[in-house]
Each structure stands twice: as structure tokens, then as C-alpha cells.
Amino acid sequence: MISKTKYSIETNNINIGYQNKQKPIILLKELNLKAKEGNLIALIGENGSGKSTFLRTLLRLHNSLSGQVLLFDKPINSYSLNKLARLISFVSTEVISIQNMTVFNLVSMGRFPYTNWIGKLYKEDKDIIYESLSLVGMAGFIHKNIDEISDGERQRVLIARTLAQDTPVIVLDEPTSFLDLANKFEIIHLLRTLAVEKNKTIIFSTHDLNIALQEADLFWLIKNNNIVEGIPEDLILNGKFDELFENSKLNFNSETGFFSINKNNSKNLNFTLSGTGKVFFWTEKALMRTGFRINEIGNTDGEILIENENNKAIWIFSVSGKSDKFDSIEQLIQYIKLKFNL
């Protein structure tokens, strides 16, 4: 393998967990992971699988039980606190709510490792603060209080704080957990833009798989006390993704890239669906959500035909020579449920 990019973070056989009195509790075993510059890495795992502890270990906020974390080829423990703070920065899961603190105050804290004993901000410091805020699209909010802005905006400000800290590596613990869908997409996309344009290594943990699949360069997948590394597409094709959800009701469809909940109340019915375009797409989605299989090989329990009548879609359901017409997907599904005693 040829690789010219250097690794910003490497883990050498590290065990992660807690030192207990009798014996250590190991959450993650023998991790050997590598992160490159300019990469956006998504850390995926169930609640309680050790995501936060792992991230905290990378930041030296938590000590690994054994093994070494290398930051730019040097053991993380060999750095002084100040030097470390110039290399790696952090956005935690806590909701920051402090009265009277302005966006400027918060972002300027990122300059802590660089300023003198009294924290004086020189022109260069202020320039970096302004630039960080405009990179995350929050330049207009500089004098607002952080209590007056939305959760999504506050998350951007916290990211701007890490940019002001000016570190090549940024670690974020569930940056999207309390955001609405649009903000989740925008924040992850922002991280991607920063990774690419500023050549930063950005590692974030998340439960939003759909978004991570679209934006992340690399996945770190926690499974059975270990972390599997790979680009998302490889992990899908080699089945690692399916394994992640083996024990849960969640089902990952490796053809569409969507998730669904396994439903056991649909008698495994299989329908043939024919039609085109948008109407076909959403009909299929609705039927699958209800728990039916669509256009799969084998016995069919009925046929659904989508037709156009006076510029409106209608659905024709036929089984054993008998046909019925419906004006909406809702009516269609209700009828099928009644018909098959669901």
C-alpha cells in the first residue's frame, strides 16, 4: 500500500475502560486505528459501547488501560498540556448554557493556549476569532448571547471555538444529538467542508447513520468490544454494517442504504408493484414501512398497479381476479390490512 498522507492520530493496541478495584472493566480491546489529515471520521456504536470514553482517551481526558495513543507520531502523554491543546480540540455533549456570555466570549476562549497570563487578545487573535466565526457562518452573531441562539447555531459556535483553538485535530462527541434534521445535515456537512478545506482530521461520534453515510470518509464501527475501521461502502458490502444490527430490530437495507425496523406483524406478504416515478417510489416506501415485501422473487400475494386518472394517481389492487381502486396510499394499505386480517 502506498500512502503519502501522514497519520495525525494512531492507536497502538490500546485497551479502553475503567480501572476498578478488583479488575479493570474493559470496554474496547486492542484498538489499532489510524486517522489521516483531511479525513472526516464517524464513530458509530450503541449507547454504552464506550464511544465517549474512547474519544476522551484520544483527548487525554481519560487514560487508556494499556497501549499508546500517538498524536503526530509522538505518544500523547509526551506533550505538555499547552502543546496538546494546540494540536487537538474538543466539543463535548454538554449543553452549554451560560447567562450573559456572548458568542465572542465563547469563541475567544479557544485562544486560551496562545494568550498571555491575563488572556489579552491581540489583533491576530481577534482576526482568528472572526475568521472562525465566518467559517461556520456565524459572523453576524458575534455580539449575541449564547442563550439567545438556537441549538444548531450554538453548535456552530462551539465548532468555531475549536477553530479558534487552531488545532489540526478536532474531536466532537455527538455534535448532532439534540438537533433537528436540517441542522444535523448542515453540521455534519460543515465538518466535512472543514476537514477538506482546512485539511483537518475531524472525528465525531453519532447515531445519525444516514447522514454519516453520506458525509464521512471513514467509519469506526464499534462492535463486540472492538472497532472496525473502513470506508462506509466497504463496510456495507462486506456485511459489517448488517452485523452491527444483528441483535436489534433495526434492519439495514444494503441496496437502498436505508434503515427500517423489522416488523413481525405483516405475515411476510409479498406484492408486485408496478408504476413509475415519484408515486412508485413513495408507494413502495409506504408499503415497506408497513412491513410488506415488494417485488421480491417467489409467491406473490397480490398485484398493485399505479395508474393515472385525470392527472391524479390511483392505485389498483388485484388478487385472485378481483380488483379494487383507491385514491390514496392510506386507503390501499387499510384495505390490504383488512383483507389479510392484519
Place this chain on the structure above:
Amino acid sequence: MKTKTIYTFLLLLFILIGFIILDMVSGSVKIPVSNVINILFHNNSTEWDSIIWKIRIPRIITAILAGMALSVSGLQMQTIFRNPLAGPFVLGISAGASLGVAITVLGFSSILPVYFFGISGNWLIILSAWFGSAIILVIILIVSLRVKDIMTLLIIGIMFGSATSAIVSILQYFSSENLLKSFVIWTMGSLGGVSQSQLNIMSPVIFIGIVMSLSSIKILNISLLGENYTKSMGLNLNFSRIYIFLSTSILTGTITAFCGPVGFIGIAVPHLTRMLFKTTEHSILIPGTIIIGSIIMLASDIFSQLPPSNTTLPLNSVTAIIGVPIVIWVIIRNKKLVSV
């Protein structure tokens, strides 16, 4: 600094000077303002002269020192514990001082005459209070190096406070009426008991404490974000905790030693300051609490001298009467208690 902030500071300084003058003319002996000014700039050596120079000015300086020291301590504690109800006493410093005084006043002096120690009674109380708070400080520092979570530290501090009060209660229970009264009077707090020679010791110590807290502005600012962030920004937590606890203890321990445990100023003034300046920047908040703390303490002193004739109200009652409405107002206005 914003012009509005500068104007607020100027206004506060103006109010401070006003209260200093007001405090100078208040007291059991009525001295008109014109005479006060005359006394300040000419040496007349009249009776009024010695009242102003020997009683009122030391009292005013004590009030200013106590006000600023307790308020700055309270601000530091509220910031580092990220808790709006923290105050200068959360570490148990003043409880330690009380224990020291209780042991001396209620314990030893029932066996030994006060003069046995070769120092006057007043100094003895000061030294025992100082000693008591120093012991608690050492315990707190040792614990803080071992305990990672700052909330645990807060609870331990409060527990120390309760334990020492319990011991003080036992001592009180077994002591004579006379000794008990002199101890209770000490716990009520007083600004009038500090002599000029004692001020010569107290002022430089408070000065050191204030300089220490002014030099921790940067630490205090980022401490608002909590320990995950402060560590990831490169702050040495052990060092910063010790430094801030040390300055708080110097300030609180000294004031408690000389004036008794003066309550509420330390909790209320930082809130007032934040409300007035609407900022979290400690380079503004620390000077702000220094001035506002001085003003409130002078106001309490003036208030305590309101009753006619020679009586003055106990200082702690006055600060509580002034402080409690402020704390309640803060709680109602802010609704959220989790954030400072």
C-alpha cells in the same frame, strides 16, 4: 472596554465615595460633613478628630476590605463550582475559623486565663480563627488533589462545614453563659473591632489575596465552560484549583478572623455585579465585585448604626436583611439555577 462599562465603573466609584462620606458622618456622635472635611485635612486634635481617625476611618477601611474580599471570594467560588449558590464559605473555611475560635473561647479559656498566652484576647481570637481556617484549607487542598470531580469537592466542603458546626455546638453546650455570649457575639460579625495596628496586618494580606484573584482572570473565564473544556484547552486543573482555593481562603479566612463570619455579601454581590455589567468576562467582574462589595458593606455598616444612642445592630443580621432579597430576586429572575 465598552464606553457603557466605563460609565458604570465611574458611577460606582462615585457611589462608593458617597457612601464613604455617609459612613463617616454616621454614628452615635453627630459630626457635620463640613467638620469631617476639616478634620480630614487639618490636624486639630479635638475629640471629634480622634473619633474620625481612631474609630470611623479604621471601620470604613475594614468595611471596604471585608466587602471586596468576601465578594471576590464568592465570585471565584461561583465560577469554579459553576453554581450560583456557592459563596466564600462553601469550602468550609469560615466553619474552620469558627471552630478555632470556639476551641479558644469556649474550650481553653475556661481552663486557662486568656492572658496566659501572652497576647491580648482580641489577637488570640484572630489567631485561632486563622489557624482553624488554615487547617481546613490544607484538608481541602489535599482532597482536591485526589478528587477529580469538582461537585464532589463542593459536597465535601459543605460536609466539613456541617461537621465543624456540630463540634462547635457541642462546645457551646458545655460552656458557661459568659463565654457563650462572647462567642455568639463573635459569630454575629463586627466591623468595629479592628484596631489600626490590626489593619496594618489585615490590609497587606487582603491585598495579596486580591492580586492573586486578579491574576486568575484567564483561568476563571474558561472555568465557566466546565472541566472537560478547560482540560482540553490546556489548563492544569490541579494548579488552577489550588491557586484559586488559596486566594479564596486567604481572603475569607482573614476577614472571618478579624470580623467574624459575615454572611450573604459573598453570595449576593457577584450576582448584582453580573446583572449590572451583563458579562461573564472576569476582567470586568472582579473589579466590579470589588467596588460593589465595598459599597454594600459600607451600606450595611451605615444601616447597622441607624438605631439611636450607642447601640448598633449585629452586622450579620444587616447583611442578611440586605442580601436575602438580592438572592431571592436573582433566583426568581433567572429561573434557571444550573448556570451561573
